[in-house]
Structures are given as C-alpha cells and as structure tokens.
Amino acid sequence: MKIAIGCDHVGFALKGRVIEHLLEKGYEVEDFGTNSTERTDYPIYGKAVAKAVAGGECEKGIVICGTGVGISLAANKVKGIRAVVCSEPYSALLSRQHNDTNVLAFGARVVGEDLALMIVDAWLSGVYEGGRHARRVQMLADIENEQ
Ligand code: RB5
DSSP states (O other): EEEEEEOGGHHHHHHHHHHHHHHHHHOOOOOOOOOOOOOOOOHHHHHHHHHHTTTTTSEEEEEEEESHHHHHHHHHSSTTTTEEEEHHHHHHHHHHHHOOOOOEEEEESOOOHEEEEEHHHHHHHOOOTTTTTHHHHHHHHHHHHOO
16 A cells, blocks of 8 residues: 655654654555755645545555644645544544545644554554445535535
C-alpha cells in the first residue's frame, strides 16, 4: 500500500519518524513535504496529500501539523476525502471501521512519538465494515455533491 504523507514545519520531525516506521512495516511512502522546520503553511501540504489520495495515486494519507486541526481541515476540503484528526488509537481505528477515513491527521504538539505510532498502527489496521455504515458515508458524499 502506498501512503501519502505531509506536514507543516511543526510536524516535520515527527513526520520523519512516521516515515521510518511505515517503511519498516513494508508500506510505500510518498512524501509531499515540507522538508524542513522553516515556517510554512499547513494548507499546502494538507491539500497535496488529499489530492494524491482523492486522485488514486496513493491509497491513504497521513498529515501532521501542530494540532492536526488545520491540516485536517485543508485535507477535508478536497472532494472524496474523509480526514480524521486523532490523539488516541481508539478513534483512529473506529474512524476506519465506521467512517472509511482515508486521511489521518494528528498534532506534533499534542501527541508524542510513541503515541503517534500507535495511532498510525491502529488506523492502518482498521478495515471499513460497510453495512449499516455505508449509508452514512454515502450521506457525507451527498453533502459534497450538493455544493
Ligand atoms: C503553526 O504554528 C500551527 O498553527 C499549525 O501547525 C497547526 O497547529 C494548525 O492547525
């Protein structure tokens, strides 16, 4: 599975650790930046990762900023994206099983490295259950299509 990853300057160090972890686990990774701690703007990277996922270039995306909030908001502006910001593994797992999230966000100022990796693992292990959830996920797409 190919995973798109991106961050702003606050998430840069944690992104490096997440990439290492993903490669160790056998995932392919495409890094959309940023590539340093020089101050930049989270919408650039949220959008780039989201476009790669929505366009099918990558199957899932992971985005990191200070809180995970700004970069998840940016990702969620791209049609077809269901981005979740998580600070614990339970919501990450359930967001896959029930909401079919395709982008995971977290905050480098919120979670430490070990917790971030637990969140990533929980999220990647989750399989969308469909069934009763499918109608609700479709309702999310319907909202997008009304715009
Ligand atoms: C940057 O200072 C900070 O605003 C950003 O990383 C993020 O937390 C925004 O949601």
